Amino acid sequence: MLSKKLLVRFATACLFVCCFVFSGQEALAQRDKIPTDEAIIKNGEGLFKEYACNSCHAVDKKVVGPALAGVYDRRELDWIYSWVRNSQALAESGDAQAVSLIKEYNGAVMQPFDLADDQILAILAYVRHAEENPPVEATPATGAAVGDGTAQAGGVPSEYLNVIMVTLIVVLVLLLIVLVIIINFVSRYLKDKKELTETDQEIVNEKFSITAFLRSPTVIGIITFLVVALAAKNVIDGLYTVGVQQGYAPTQPIAFSHELHAGLYEIDCQYCHTGVEIAKNANIPSVNICMNCHSDIKTDSPEIQKLYAAQESGKPIEWVRVHNLPDLAYFNHSQHVTVGEIACQTCHGEVQEMEVVQQFAPLTMGWCIDCHRNTDVNTQGNGYYDKLVEMHNATSKTPMKVADIGGLECAKCHY
Template identity: 55%
Template structure:
């Protein structure tokens, strides 16, 4: 499903955008169709694999667009000058015919028209810094132990210096006094014995305490790190750049990961999805040839899984993405800037629980939550969090 292989910037054949609806339902339906059929090759505001679609409804009338989208080659072969020019400009990319009805194409145009009239607002610096941020991991920070040890050592050194200084001052004062007994004189004039200090119970106790703390930190780091793969970025059989595809070309995540809104798993894209574009784009690339080889040999591409949860944990993508409205970047980080994808978040139990404690329930417009929201608001004015609807119950994730 690639998409509408449309148009140059402006044209002398501009048409009035008559018959294109502007209601919210049509725009929403058009966006879904656009994301599923067009977004891999087209963007409204900038060129991608195919041309930008901004104001496309003003360059050709709706009837022409419907005919072209459903069978672009037929329109070109009829001798239509505009279609011929499009094919020549974007060669060797060829747009395939789309299995869309006239009504669905009008809905797509409704979305394009809405996006044209409401261009995206540039992100502020603050928004850029916070985009894709995930809840802080709950639990004990093992580095805190090092800080505690450091503070204790500094305090002990300060106390030791003060005591040595006091002892020195007091010793000098006593040496100047007359009438000291022989025993007192010997005590005052005794020399500092480092060996005796190292063998003293106080020094041995202090060293033992530091040793125990360091061992405890090492053990805590080991225990807390079991199963945590944050930063894991394995080599893949084919070098695939998310920064190029999701970032520069703005291909929607759901175009490749088709199950994210309707399945427990987001699923790894098949070679057929890759070929929707790469049957025409960069066919001579060494990496693309690996896709051809997989298809010819009837073998799946052996992608290496990056985000792994233990078998005892249950996680449902559709529940979080479709119902909860959680953005991909919340858990996966700024994918659009990753040449090589890595595990961005800790994905630990504490990390998930902390998210459930902080995240508001997306109850707006969902009648399922009406009674629950009513009961919640009768007891508190605080926003309803996921934990308030059972998000911390063990059986939600472990059953």
């Protein structure tokens, strides 16, 4: 018969095991409440980027705030809803978890978001999907695709002119060597002839003079030709670079680092450049967008103080434009980004790696035309292209390019 003390210990152990099992089941049930529908996940991803959640959070690692993986296992959903909508109010209500979390991050308070429960749930669905399906690092491609901004130089024929010039110089040098060989051979042959006249003998025995050679009309003509050709090449190169500002990297009024914001913190381009998906222009962010984060982050930084000064004065920050197109050229960001699904890096380079942003592509007409000639039209799921694809496939076996749907028409960009 078991002693009373042993029975108490056994009951305690059973209670502990039951609590552990039920707590695990509760966490699992909490995770099961997170949707796995693909449409909801996609909507959550859009909200995650739209509200710049990735500026403070990552799924798999701590950034400014905690990692989001498993947050639905650590916190109740109702608590997450309240925290996202107003974390400061939740802490002021005396919630122990909210107070502890704010204290852990040195008093930093997450800005309030006006989001409905289903929107927050969609974000959590995206977080769960990202947690359970970590990205696989792709093998780098062996060659650069045409139209990515790295393989085309805007149609500038400088390299062809260089080849032509080098070829001409090589040909002239070879001709000169052949002429010298022929002259030496003929001179030796004639010296052996005994029936030469006195005049012929003077010519044969005449010594070579470098001065006379350089003053000869032939040499002067060759040198003149080379000088004129080199000058013409430089003039043509200069004409092709008129208005081209590739590599332009002006000093900005505030030292903003894209490498830090877009690279390290993975803030989506569209969060700051809000018009890129819906308007012709990408637009420069206002002070209010900057203050969404910097009302609490790095408030003592001298550069951030410039933001506060601009906000108090009511005057916009005079950012220096980096990418400029002439007024005669029409370009629509939303058409390329939303419809064409062209990545920002295609035209702007790896901005997330730039401490100071510079103009990556030449942005010349030839560069744009090359892209239109080599870029496939994304027709999947868009009924607008059905008839065009049918007509194209009837006459061609290659994928439909932008050039095939009017991408080379002058009036598309100039009107």
